[in-house]
Amino acid sequence: MLTDIFILLKQELAITLIIFLLLFSKLGKDWGTENILKLVNLLLLVNLLSGFWYNTEGSLFGEMFHTGKLVVLEKNILNLATWIISLLAYPWLKNHKHAVEFYLLLLSSLLGMFFMISSGNLLQFYLGLELSTIPLAAAANFDLVKKRSSEAAMKLIISSAFSSALLLLGISWMYGVNGSLDFSVLATQTGHSSFLVFAFILLISGFAFKISAVPFHLWTADVYEGSPVAVTAFLSVVSKAAVVFVFVSVLYTVFKPLADLWYPVVFVLALLSIIIGNLFAIRQNNFKRFLAFSSIAQLGFILVGISGSSQGGTASVIYFILIYIFSNLAAFGVVLLTGAVTGKENISDYKAFYTTNPLLSWILTIALFSLAGVPPTAGFFGKFFLLMAGASKGNYWLIGVASLNMVISFYYYLRVVKAIFMEDNEHPIARLSIPFPVKLALYICVAGIVLTGLLGSVYDYIYSLSTGL
Amino acid sequence: MNLSLLIILPFLTAAAVLFCRGLKQVRIVALTGSVAQLVLSVWLLFAYCSERAAGNHSMMVFENNTAWFSGLSIHYHVGVDGISIAMILLTAFVVVAGILVSWAMEKLSKEFFFLLIFLSLGAYGFFISLDLFTLFFFLEIAVIPKFLLIGIWGSGKKEYSAMKLALMLMAGSALVLIGLLGMYYATGSFDMLQISQAHIPLATQYLFFPFAFVGFGIFAALFPFHTWVPDGHASAPTAASMFLAGISMKLGGYGCLRVATFLMPDAAHHYAPVIILLATIAIIYGAFATMMQTDLKYINAYSSVSHCGFVILGIGMLTQTSVNGAVLQMISHGLMTALFFAAIGMIYSRTHTRMVAQLGGLLKVMPFISTLFVIAGLCSLGLPGLSGFVAEMTVFMGSWQNPDAMYRLATILACASIVVTAVYILRAAGKTVMGPLPEGYANLTDATWNEKMAAILLVAGILVMGVAPFLVNQLIGPGTEHIMQQVGQVINPK
Incomplete structure (x- = not known):
């Protein structure tokens, strides 16, 4: 039993261990921020690598906690993203007084996500979700001197409290209907009682809030703009990815009996997210807001894949998220570095960026192309497979709208490329x-963008682990 | 022969360009790579001929089929027939010529040559693909370099043109994507050969044919989606114009034929009247629009709309001869416009103007360039002995074979457009190369060695095709026969 705990909970325990190590580092003499940052990055790398060995299937605590190869893979993806963000945040944290606390918050949130992904019970899921959101609200406030940062934190905590309330109400109704919160029990329920439908509506609204699908997206742009770039990156990549992972498993197991009901809902959310996200992204000048709205549109594409509800659909969603992590973090990395050094965050500031920073320009361009879904970057494969999964249900007009929206998104990504390469600027x-560390992270991202797509084996591996509805 | 070499070689060249320093190294590497590619393409031609002579009558030769994303039954499947080989040769010619005319590209030379070669990689990959996913992948690869080439090195309203071109071509590929997914779910495969055997249900064909055809049609300047052509070509730097007209528009024509018509033959018959109508409008509208142009590049760009209309017309008529003519027209137009743009680029780099009204008497100071200009013009208006005549004549003959009265009317109208072509070509050529020489032009120099090389290469292609069309016909004949068997199998032409 004890060895079971150590093996199955290994990733959670590793994170907890790092958190405690960091806590103790505050005791005694001051180590210096840079040394601590190096140590943390190293520990996170070890944590990431350790995720690839001794992975078994099993459950703990009476089915509350469940793990398997796919779950471990998802956690590894989150670990990878956290490590990359930590590397990217280096120039910003180097001069920050509270670097250690930042990691405490970030890692607590990650720990919460791990429990959330592994949950086999709605209660466990809810606990994990709360653990993952509340520290993030504090982290959003980490630009201690900026007013917008505390505004962002306030907005984040209020909106997530609201969505948590919806989820909690939904969960309690679920319990009222079924007398159990275990996923395995819920998956076998039959019939459409109106209670169940109502619980479903509440739950899906809560989820939509967390992944900021339109029309539940209103908090996103302000929070993204106000938060420090590293936190924005974490919010838009890691926290979204974790919720999407759970969302897929909840839809495919808990709401399996309601499949004909959730399909149109996911469908509408997907369409709205793609269209509204795109239309708003066109008008943005602040780079963080721009990425916020474009991430809403990207999420719409993920929902298209989810609506396919096949084995290929699940695989494409996880695959796309992996690619999205590489692409989005590469873009955020360049923005973070530029912002940390010059304080400039607007797209118009990037005019003639190529004349002074060719390497960063190419990295940003590749990242944007990947987000836009242009080959040979991985984004192309990700988007193609998502649309393919979505088309499996025969809803070609959804695919039509989505693929024409790819053209719109192409416009605004190219706008940035145009500014970088083609426009003149007196003061670039x-x-x-x-x-x-930043260089390392950016190279990893670019390698990921190039290789994840072209190497078919990555997709095939994910595909072999996935299951459909 | 391993077809993947055709992709690997440009890839290596592009990678090598990145490690070069200075214009001199870059252009030598780029030229070496593209000449090697040309040699490879010619070798492929001979390998193909000997394979056919040895009695291999399968539709595609040198096939290679490897699983890429096995979970989704996506394969890296390549193979060639005569049509693809003709296209590959065309691409190789234009690439070498394009690199030669950009010999003095000072601004960001490394990036420029990298993008040119990357663009050609997309084209090579596209022409050898037998799997729709691979094909689509390479189709989209070729879009981004165009955007950057026009936007960074272009002239005039370059940013507008680059954005317009990129968005319209992306819209085209978005439509293609829908068509591909439709075919995939109807047959469970992306493999063109399997799909062609599987026979897609009629309703599915009727639904998805327009997506695929219009999608590829945007690349091939199908009316009314041709608007990117004039702006894109006019703003692009010389080599990029040559690539756009010589290679990129051919991707569209090839896709219309190989993907839309070949895989959905019933729908091709069903929609033929619409296709022919649009093609006829493009031919006539393009010709008249050209008459009104005063900028040499716009003249050539609008005449491209008209000439590419012949490609679409040939495909729409669905007879063996007309489809042959369409393929011939693609090759001819590729060589001819590349030559035309090269000549315009040479004139512009010396006189710094492209306005017909400001030019004149160039034959006196630059006889070589002026001759090129006239050859390209004469080829464009269909002078016998040059490739344009062969191609257009074949299209007309093939179209006339279709006995429907409306189709014949379309053929007559298309034929009539040649008169208009003659008007604008002769007018532009006469004004530019003859007459009095404007002041200040007396000291202009003639073509340099690299420009001569580029021109000779293209003119040789035009002449060979014009004088000995049977060579090209033999090459593409079996390919179009296979396609027509597929088309004829379903509904016998009256």
Whole structure:
């Protein structure tokens, strides 16, 4: 039993261990921020690598906690993203007084996500979700001198409290209907009692809030703009990915009996997210807001894949999220570095960026192309497979709208590329020196963008682990 | 022969370009790579001929089929027939010529040559693909370099043109994507050969044929989606114009034929009247629009709309001869416009104007370039002995074979457009190369060695095709026969 706990809970325990190590580092003499940052990055790398060995299937605590190869893979993906964000945040945290606390918050949130992904019970899911959101609200406030940062934190905590309330109400109704919160029990329920439908509506609204699907997206742009870039990156990539992972498993297991009901709902959410996200992204000048709205549109594409509800659909969603992590983090990395050094965050500041920073320009361009879904970057494969999964149900007009929206998204991504390469600027951003951790992270992202797509084996591996509805 | 070499070689060249320093190294590497590619393409031609002579009558030769995403039954499947080989040769010619005319590209030379070669990689990959996913992948690869080439190195309203071109072509590929998914779910495969055997249900064909055809049609300047052509070509730097007209528009024509018509033959018959109508409008509208142009590049760009109309017309008529003519027209138009744009680029780099009204008497100071210009013009208006005549004549003959009265009317109208072509070509050529020489032009120099090489290459292609069309016909004949068998199998032409 005890060995079971150590093996099955290994990733959670590793994170907890790092959290405690960091806590103790605050005791005694001051180690210096840079040393701590190096240590943390190293620990996160070890944590990431350790996720690839001794992975077994099993459950703990009376089915509350469940793990398997797919779950471990999802956790590894989140670990990878956290490590990359940690590397990218280096130039920002280097001069920050409370770097250790930042990691405490970030890792607690990650721990919550791990429990959430592994949950086999709605209660466990809810606990994990809360653990993952509340620290993030504090982290959003981490630009301690900026007013917008605390505004972002306030908005985040209020909106997530609201969505949590919806979820909690939904969960209690579920319990009222079925007398159990275990996924395995819920999956076998039959019939459409109106209670169940109502619980479903509440739950799906809560989820839509967390992944900021339109029309539940209103908090996103402000929070993204106000938060420090590293937190924005974490919010838009890691926290969204974790909720999507759970969303898929909840839809495919708990709401399996309601499949004919949730299909149109996911469908509408997908369409709205793609269209509204795109239309708003066109008008943005602030880079973070721009990425916020474009991430809403990307989420719409993920929902298209989810609506396919096949084995290929699940695989495409996880695959796309992996690619999205690489692409979005590469873009955020460049924005973060530029912002940390010059304080400039607007797209118009990037005019003639290529004349001074060719390397960063190419990285940003590749990242944007991947987000836009242009080959040979991985984004192309991700989007193609999502649309393919969505088309499996024969809803070609959804695919039509989605693929025409790819053209719109192409426009605004190209706008940035145009600014970088083609427009003139009297005062372009000065040449930036790239610190080693950032460089490493950006190279990893670019390698990921190029290889994840072209190597078919990555997809095939994910496909072999996935299951459909 | 391993067809993947055709992709690997440009890839290596592009990678090598990135490690070069300075214009001199870059252009040598780029030229070496593209000449090697040309040699490879010619070798492929001979390998293909000997394979056919040895009695291999399968539709595609040198096939290679490897699983890529096995979970989704997506394969990397390549193979060639005569049509693809003709297209590959065309691409190789235009690439070498394009690199030669950009010999003095000072601005960001490394990036420029990298993008040119990357663009050609997309085209090569596209022409050898037998799997729809691979094909689509390479089709989209070719879009981004165009955007950057026009936007960074272009002239005039370059940013507008680059954005317009990129968005319209992306819209085209979005439509293609819908068509591909429709075919995939009807047959469970992306493999063109399997799909062609599987026979897609009629309703599915009727639904998805327009998506695929219009999608590829946007690339091939199908009316009314041709509006990117004039702006894109006019703003692009010389080599990029040559690539756009010589290679990129051919992707569309090839896709219309190989994907839309070949895989959905019933729908091709069903929609033929619409296709022919649009093609006829494009031919006539393009010709008249050209008459009104005063900028040499716009003249050539609008005449491309008209000439590519012949490609679409040939495909729409669905007879063996007309489809042959469409393929011939693609090759001819590719060589001819590339030559035309090269000549315009040479004139512009010396006189710094492309306005017909400001030019004149160039034959006196630059006889070589002026001759090129006239050859390209004469080829464009269909002078016998040059490739344009062969191609257009074949299209007309093939179209006339279709006995329907409306189709014949369309053929007559298309034929009549040649008169208009003659008007604008002769007018532009006469004004530009003859007459009095404007002041200040007396000291202009003639073509340099690299420009001569590029031109000779293209002119040789035009002449060979014009004088000995049977060579090209033999090459593409079996390919179009296979396609027509598929089309004829379903509904016998009256």
